[in-house]
Amino acid sequence: MQPMTPSRLLLFAGRLERSLWFRPAVFAALAVAAPALAPLFQPYVPEAAAERVSIEDVDRVLGILTSGMLSVAIFSLGTMVSALQAAASAATPRARALISEDRTAQNAISTFIGAFIFSVFGVVGLVLGLFDAAARVAMFGLTLLLIFAVIVALVAWIRRLTQMGGVHEAVVLVEAATARAFAKVAAAPWFRGRESDGPPEDATAVPAERFGWVQAIDAASLGAIADELDCDLHVAVRPGAAVDPLRPLAHVAGAVDAACAARIRRAFVIDGSRTFEQDPRFGLIVLSEIASRALSPAVNDPGTAIDVIAAQVRLLAGWSAMLKGLEPPGDRPRLFAPPLPVQDAFEDAFRAIARDGAGVVEVGIKLQKGLGALAALDPERYGAAARAAAADAAARARAAMGHGPDRAALDRARRDVGLDG
Numbered sequence: 201m202q203p204m205t206p207s208r209l210l211l212f213a214g215r216l217e218r219s220l221w222f223r224p225a226v227f228a229a230l231a232v233a234a235p236a237l238a239p240l241f242q243p244y245v246p247e248a249a250a251e252r253v254s255i256e257d258v259d260r261v262l263g264i265l266t267s268g269m270l271s272v273a274i275f276s277l278g279t280m281v282s283a284l285q286a287a288a289s290a291a292t293p294r295a296r297a298l299i300s301e302d303r304t305a306q307n308a309i310s311t312f313i314g315a316f317i318f319s320v321f322g323v324v325g326l327v328l329g330l331f332d333a334a335a336r337v338a339m340f341g342l343t344l345l346l347i348f349a350v351i352v353a354l355v356a357w358i359r360r361l362t363q364m365g366g367v368h369e370a371v372v373l374v375e376a377a378t379a380r381a382f383a384k385v386a387a388a389p390w391f392r393g394r395e396s397d398g399p400p401e402d403a404t405a406v407p408a409e410r411f412g413w414v415q416a417i418d419a420a421s422l423g424a425i426a427d428e429l430d431c432d433l434h435v436a437v438r439p440g441a442a443v444d445p446l447r448p449l450a451h452v453a454g455a456v457d458a459a460c461a462a463r464i465r466r467a468f469v470i471d472g473s474r475t476f477e478q479d480p481r482f483g484l485i486v487l488s489e490i491a492s493r494a495l496s497p498a499v500n501d502p503g504t505a506i507d508v509i510a511a512q513v514r515l516l517a518g519w520s521a522m523l524k525g526l527e528p529p530g531d532r533p534r535l536f537a538p539p540l541p542v543q544d545a546f547e548d549a550f551r552a553i554a555r556d557g558a559g560v561v562e563v564g565i566k567l568q569k570g571l572g573a574l575a576a577l578d579p580e581r582y583g584a585a586a587r588a589a590a591a592d593a594a595a596r597a598r599a600a601m602g603h604g605p606d607r608a609a610l611d612r613a614r615r616d617v618g619l620d621g
Contacts, residue, residue, distance in 0.1 A: 211416050211469065211477070218301040220280075220309075227314030235321045235330075235339065258340050259326050265319035265343065269350070273312035276357065280305055283365030291370035292489040298373040298476070299365070308357035315346050367504055371490060375511045377476040378483025379518060385480055385540055386522035391419030391435065393535030399434040399451035406450045406464045408443040413474045415439060418467040422450070423532035425463055429454060433464075435537040440479035443470060480519070480540070484548040487511055495556040495563070505557055506566045512549040513570040520578040546585040554593035558600035565613040567593050572617025590619040 216222055284296045322339055325331055331339060363369050390396070414437050426433035431454040437443060449468050456464070474482040487508050494504035550567060557563035568590055575586035594614060601607050614620040 211418075214477075220300045220306060223306045223310040224313045227310035228317050231314040231316075231318035232321055235318065235325045255326055255336060258331075258336050258343070259323065261340065261343050261347075262319040262322045262326070265315050265346070265350075266323060269312050269316035269319065272354070273309060273316060276305075276309050276312060279361060279364075280309070286365035287367075287370050290365075290493075291367045292486055292493065294482075294486040294489065295370040295374055298377055299370070302360070302364070304356050304360040305364070308353045308360075311349055311353035315350050318346060319343070367490065367494070367501075368507070371487065371504070371507055371511055374476075374483055374486050374490070375515060378480050378487070378515050381476055381478060381480035381483055382515060382519045383522060384478055386519060388419070389523070389539055390530075390537040391417060391422070391532070391535060392530060393419070393423065393435075393532040393537055394530060396434045396536035396538050399436070399536075400432075400453050403434065403451035403453050404456045405436075405448035406452065406456060406461045407445055407448050408468070408470060409445060409465060410470060411444045412442075412470040412472055414441045414443055414449075414468055415471050415475045416469040416478045418469070419532065419535065419537075421467040422464065423535045425460065425467075426452075426532070426534035429456075429460065430534075432534050432536060435535070437468075438479075438538065438540060439477075440474055440481050443468075480515070481545055481548045484512060484515065484545060488549060488552040491553045492556045495553070495560065502557065502560045502563050505553060505560075505563050509550075509553060509563070509566050509570050513573060516545065516549065516574055516582065517577055520574075520581060523581070542581060543585045543588070546582075546589045550589045550593065554589070554596050558593075558596040561597075561601065561603075561606040561609055564593065564597040564601075564610045568610065568613045568619060569617055572614075572619050575619065576617075587619060590614065594619075 280300070284299055287295045287299050322343070325339075326336075416439055417435065419435075422433055422435065429452065431452060434451040434453070436448045436450055443449065450464050452460075452464070476483055476486075491505040491508035493499060494501040494508075550571065553563065554567060557567070571586040571590040571593070574582045575590075594610060597610050598607055601610070611620065
């Protein structure tokens with residue numbers, strides 16, 4: 201088993217906390233513990249209250265929770281599964297992970313399951329005679345608080361159901377996840393090291409030992425290794441790269457023994473799929489998948505494709521703004537990394553839309569306007585990539601559009617945004 205560094209622990213702890221089962225498990229544990237803690241409240245219960253609350257009163261209220269909460273929890277889980285299936289079929293299967301992380305859904309399911317388990321253990325405690333008069337009052341008070349929590353969770357869950365599983369929600373969730381990934385890249389574009397223009401010719405390559413995708417990189421460990429070796433370490437891949445035993449993960453400007461190579465490999469989290477956490481290009485690809493499905497003949501929804509283009513433009517514009525406004529730290533001087541390639545990001549974002557929406561003039565015009573806006577916003581960083589993407593989209597559109605006025609409208613849009621040169 202690989203040793204866990206602090207960076208890897210934070211990564212996996214974040215994934216654990218966002219997983220669908222984690223909060224219900226925590227609430228279940230608290231629900232089991234609550235009846236056992238009820239006797240601790242005995243010194244704070246007034247005698248008059250202890251005389252007014254009978255075993256029958258507590259049992260009746262707990263029975264209501266026991267009979268209702270399990271059905272509500274099962275219904276909520278079924279609704280969650282249906283929403284995940286709807287998102288997979290209407291948008292893209294890659295959006296399912298983000299929908300399953302929804303806080304409102306997790307809180308509602310956790311509250312319902314916790315209420316059921318609490319009531320079951322409370323009834324068992326009453327049957328076994330574990331609660332005296334004061335403890336029964338405490339149990340009654342906890343039950344009332346739990347009922348209030350169930351009502352709040354139920355109202356929030358009903359409100360959430362009106363939006364869950366739709367294409368628009370998938371676009372919003374993917375855009376938000378991609379924006380967070382871009383923020384991480386902008387804060388440390390070279391993992392708090394320096395930009396690499398390629399390793400030395402005599403550098404030692406450290407290849408991967410398995411096939412998969414790089415999900416994350418523990419740059420702190422790589423920086424520490426470079427300092428220990430007192431040599432430069434060049435990262436060869438970024439999160440989102442496909443790796444295999446023939447592709448280097450990193451190059452070291454010096455000799456590397458087997459133990460050190462193993463430490464370098466452990467700094468790369470490699471698995472069978474891509475994730476959104478440190479891979480903004482994956483988010484751009486997922487958004488383009490949503491647009492492509494919307495443009496398919498079976499769906500024929502160019503409006504969604506136009507919304508996706510707007511989201512892609514917002515994301516790239518936000519990345520540009522973050523790069524201009526941040527001073528990236530460089531406290532790992534022996535660590536070098538390649539930048540996130542702008543040309544590849546533009547291809548991820550717009551090429552599939554240009555291909556599948558080539559015959560739709562509204563999509564073509566929106567694409568030209570969006571690319572023109574990015575080229576004007578950041579000519580130095582985006583100018584060449586935006587013009588190349590716009591030229592490719594225009595060529596595809598002219599080949600697909602049989603109506604002359606549509607081609608004329610597209611050319612007019614290119615002139616208006618300055619992309620016809």
